[in-house]
Amino acid sequence: DPNDIVTKAIGDLTETVNKRLDEIEEKTDTSKLEERLDKIEAKSNRAKGSDDDSDEQAEIEKKAFGCYLRHGNQTPPDDLKALTVSSDPQAGYLAPAEMSTEFVRDLVEFSPIRSVASVRGITGPSVKYPKRTGITNAQWEGETEEAEESTVTFGQLEVVPHKITTFVDISNELLSDSGGTAEAEVRMALAEDFGKKEGTAFVNGTGAGQPEGLMTHADIEEWLNGHATNLSADQMIKLMYDLPAMYRNAGTWMMNGTTLGIVRTLKDGDGRMLWQPSFQAGQPETILGRPVVEAVDMPDLESGSFPILYGDFSAYRIVDRLSMSILSDPYTQARKGVTRMHATRRVGGRVLQAARFRKLKMATS
Structure with a gap:
């Protein structure tokens, strides 16, 4: 029957059109587009270094430093990669950036001289400043008289950074069980001690093996x-x-x-x-x-x-030669079940x- 043939053809065409519309609708699904946009945005944030990534990296560095305090050179390679390698000749690993910031803040509190003095960082064993120790000797002369020669004398002032150091023995069990609290207490104790010693030296230091103080010049x-x-x-x-x-x-x-x-x-x-x-x-x-x-x-x-x-x-x-270097030694006192942490700082001071x-x-x- 011709009518049946036409009806069947129309039905087949309608089914084909509906399938095509479903495919178009699936491809233009807004939820899937939003998902794809979210993925692109996430990749862009990782490339730029978002705040979340920075916080995650800081947490990784903090955990790696705690692992290094407990295990020293036996620290897993993945944790060692998260640490910043010190350029100091004695080697070792510097604390994470958050820890260094705490040290600087505490040192200012205990050494108010730093807030008004001129502070410089150096990379050599000392720094020398040229000093003029005299002026010329100009004189009033007549119209036809010859000028007199003058000489200018110069000298040098050298500021030498001196080393202040100590070590702390801390229980391995305490490091493992404190969840980072013991490490924070060690950092605070070192900051208070170093800050107090620096402040005293900047005021009353002898200049022999320590900075020269203002009051001793x-x-x-x-x-x-x-x-x-x-x-x-x-x-x-x-x-x-x-x-x-x-x-x-x-x-x-x-x-x-x-x-x-x-x-x-x-x-x-x-x-x-x-x-x-x-x-x-x-x-x-x-x-x-x-x-x-x-x-x-x-x-x-x-x-x-x-x-x-x-x-x-x-x-x-x-002058600051070395800010704060911490070297973990889990071997020397291993029989006692403690880790020895060595802290070193090199700083100098002088009246110019x-x-x-x-x-x-x-x-x-």
Whole structure:
């Protein structure tokens, strides 16, 4: 029957069209397009180094460092790859970036001199600074007179970094069971110890096997207080203005907390307080309009002591040769079940220009 043939042909055509429409709809499925776009975006983020990848990498480095503390050179190769190899001749592995940041932050807290001094990083065993020790000798001459020759003398100042080191024995069981807490405590203990030792050296260091301190430099001029125990406001003002204006206007006071408490009670001849609080967040308190650094290593108000230093601290140079190197030794004390961690730091300090400082002496003559 012709009608049946036509009906069958129409049915076959409709089925073919519906299948084709289903294929088109499947290819244009929005959910699958979104899935493909998500995959492309994920690949792009990995190439750029997204925050999630950075956090994941930091966690891998932290776990690898903890594994190295426990196993030393027996650490699996995959964990060793996650560590940063130290360039120090003694070899070893540096702490992950997060740990190094904690060290720097703690050192600033315990060494306030770093916040005002000039700090440089070096790669050699020392650094030398050329120094001009004199000026020319110009003279007034007549119209037909010949000029006189002058000479300029030069010298050198060398700043040598010195090594400060210690080691800590820590139980292998404690390292395994603490979940990273023991490592954090070791980091904090080292930071506190190294920071305190540095701060003391920057103030009172002898320069022999340690940095030269500000208060031990023989060429810094002293200003007499006029009394052995009672602090004089007038003498502090005179000490400040004894410096040339260029150094005075860039100066900073340094004293300990006990002395600072006494200075807060002093007034000038017109009854104005020498000390003024900070009126803006992040700004330091001031004495006679200049900032003050509280250094715990400065001496108290005693007869013959030097409790106050004023000057331009950019003339005190701190050089860092090695920030903080930690070397794990799981073998030496293996019979005792402990891992020995060696910590080393190399730093130097020296006064480059004594003329930029003045120190107050508690004495009458």
